[in-house]
Amino acid sequence: MPVIPALWEAKAGGLLESRSLRPAWTASMLIPFSMKNCFQLLCNHQVPAAGFKQTVKNGLILQSVSNDVYQNLAVEDWIHDHMNLEGKPVLFFWRNSPSVVIGRHQNPWQECNLNLMREEGIKLARRRSGGGTVYHDMGNINLTFFTTKKKYDRMENLKLILRALNAVQPQLDVQATKRFDLLLDGQFKISGTASKIGRTTAYHHCTLLCSTDGTFLSSLLKSPYQGIRSNATASIPSLVKNLLEKDPTLTCEVLMNAVATEYAAYHQIDHHIHLINPTDETLFPGINSKAKELQTWEWIYGKTPKFSINTSFHVLYEQSHLEIKVFLDIKNGRIEICNIEAPDHWLPLEIRDKLNSSLIGSKFCPTETTMLTNILLRTCPQDHKLHSKWNILCEKIKGIM
Numbered sequence: 001m002p003v004i005p006a007l008w009e010a011k012a013g014g015l016l017e018s019r020s021l022r023p024a025w026t027a028s029m030l031i032p033f034s035m036k037n038c039f040q041l042l043c044n045h046q047v048p049a050a051g052f053k054q055t056v057k058n059g060l061i062l063q064s065v066s067n068d069v070y071q072n073l074a075v076e077d078w079i080h081d082h083m084n085l086e087g088k089p090v091l092f093f094w095r096n097s098p099s100v101v102i103g104r105h106q107n108p109w110q111e112c113n114l115n116l117m118r119e120e121g122i123k124l125a126r127r128r129s130g131g132g133t134v135y136h137d138m139g140n141i142n143l144t145f146f147t148t149k150k151k152y153d154r155m156e157n158l159k160l161i162l163r164a165l166n167a168v169q170p171q172l173d174v175q176a177t178k179r180f181d182l183l184l185d186g187q188f189k190i191s192g193t194a195s196k197i198g199r200t201t202a203y204h205h206c207t208l209l210c211s212t213d214g215t216f217l218s219s220l221l222k223s224p225y226q227g228i229r230s231n232a233t234a235s236i237p238s239l240v241k242n243l244l245e246k247d248p249t250l251t252c253e254v255l256m257n258a259v260a261t262e263y264a265a266y267h268q269i270d271h272h273i274h275l276i277n278p279t280d281e282t283l284f285p286g287i288n289s290k291a292k293e294l295q296t297w298e299w300i301y302g303k304t305p306k307f308s309i310n311t312s313f314h315v316l317y318e319q320s321h322l323e324i325k326v327f328l329d330i331k332n333g334r335i336e337i338c339n340i341e342a343p344d345h346w347l348p349l350e351i352r353d354k355l356n357s358s359l360i361g362s363k364f365c366p367t368e369t370t371m372l373t374n375i376l377l378r379t380c381p382q383d384h385k386l387h388s389k390w391n392i393l394c395e396k397i398k399g400i401m
């Protein structure tokens with residue numbers, strides 16, 4: 001949703017923006033709201049601000065002004081950890097700039113094309129919920145339904161989305177599956193689901209494909225890496241379709257408003273969508289450190305379940321192809337066992353052994369490997385031929401990371 005900058009700037013003076021669903025933006029839609037009251041609204045054990053009592057009593061609809069996947073995932077963490085959702089469910093809308101989001105127990109090398117993502121500047125995020133890998137861009141809406149653990153009901157939430165879709169376009173044939181996907185015309189996935197259940201609270205989040213770049217989606221979610229063995233959760237690929245392809249009036253804006261209207265009706269709450277800024281520490285104390293943690297290498301790659309790689313590649317040497325075999329064990333994203341086997345006549349044994357032992361303990365990542373192999377190369381004899389073989393080998397190894 002476009003945020004009118006002037007209105008958003010006004011928030012710095014203590015306004016929580018709010019939007020009525022039907023009419024366009026007007027200054028009167030801003031709900032005056034002090035930062036302190038805002039925190040009270042969101043936090044546990046706090047008394048809501050007087051002017052907000054009714055909304056707070058039965059539920060709340062939020063939308064992020066950020067398109068940063070880590071900041072938005074941090075909002076989910078924050079609400080999950082700090083809000084008292086008893087009798088006050090929350091629906092949170094968010095959209096991201098191009099990102100691939102893997103499930104809590106997944107292996108990114110198995111799920112996506114990391115080289116392509118680096119080239120294209122696509123972010124990789126690991127979420128706290130389980131399940132498979134999805135692609136997000138501004139044409140994909142994410143919806144998070146927060147409730148108490150007792151009230152957690154994925155099918156109920158999906159039915160609510162179906163009612164919203166039916167309200168804006170009664171001709172649509174969309175059904176929920178046993179896996180909690182939403183299928184268009186019986187075969188095209190338009191929504192995928194995942195969830196996190198805590199001690200007392202839970203959330204169900206799902207996507208809704210409106211106008212996502214489908215070509216990009218499928219090329220990014222194709223792993224080029226061979227020979228990976230692991231027990232990580234595997235994604236379940238489907239044919240996907242955008243709702244906008246079916247009906248050009250179904251923009252993200254229209255879809256979010258329709259779901260908000262349905263949610264408000266169901267929970268008998270005010271249908272305002274409150275815009276929130278996920279970097280606002282007055283509203284969400286401690287949120288920036290949550291976002292930071294979600295961006296660390298240790299979380300994104302380091303949490304990958306232990307896996308092994310058994311692969312090989314070919315290098316051209318004196319008009320023939322030589323096979324180089326690679327066996328790796330990777331734990332917490334770091335190389336635990338390393339066996340790179342190149343023929344002795346191509347690469348001296350001691351150099352190969354040096355490479356194997358220096359990679360042990362290092363991150364399975366091209367940047368760290370470049371650093372290590374550059375250092376190692378300086379200790380090698382000044383031999384032009386050897387250096388060029390070394391460079392070829394290192395580029396090949398980095399290609400599998």
Ligand SMILES: Nc1ncnc2c1ncn2[C@@H]1O[C@H](COP(=O)(O)OC(=O)CCCC[C@@H]2CCSS2)[C@@H](O)[C@H]1O
Binds near residue numbers: 134192209217
């Ligand atoms: N954005 C989006 N929406 C729907 N389906 C998608 C999307 N991106 C990819 N896919 C398809 O789903 C499969 C993976 O299906 P699979 O069933 O394995 O996984 C999921 O659906 C997970 C949904 C997670 C939703 C969260 C909500 C907020 S943060 S992410 C993938 O291979 C594609 O074929």
